[in-house]
Amino acid sequence: MNKEKWADTIGMIKDKFEVFNEDVIKEEIGVDEKGEPAFEEKEFIEFLGPLGKMKLEFLVRPIVVEKKANFSRRIGAEGQVKYIFSGSEKIEKLKAYKFDDLSNDWMEIESEQFE
Numbered sequence: 001m002n003k004e005k006w007a008d009t010i011g012m013i014k015d016k017f018e019v020f021n022e023d024v025i026k027e028e029i030g031v032d033e034k035g036e037p038a039f040e041e042k043e044f045i046e047f048l049g050p051l052g053k054m055k056l057e058f059l060v061r062p063i064v065v066e067k068k069a070n071f072s073r074r075i076g077a078e079g080q081v082k083y084i085f086s087g088s089e090k091i092e093k094l095k096a097y098k099f100d101d102l103s104n105d106w107m108e109i110e111s112e113q114f115e
Contacts, residue, residue: 001094006043006058013047013056021046029061030083038062038085053099055106063089 022045032038040061062085071079097106
């Protein structure tokens, strides 16, 4: 999915279903190759669909370019993993959720359920 298809999907949802929440969240997730902050953008819409309360999330985040692991061999020492993100290349991902009344939480709909 890309930004244009996401915008079309949002338009169709707003035309056909009752929307009760919509927002964009931008969160800092690390640094890029130049040392500048890297951000993940999460756009979501919650609506009353054919399966009940549903939520679609569209995630845009930079690609991981490098992974650095810092650790010590001493007992009780903790390791750290530091990610370096691309400044130009991005990953776009769509996630779908259905609200489960029993657990009172969002349950992710796996892509295999669509086939």
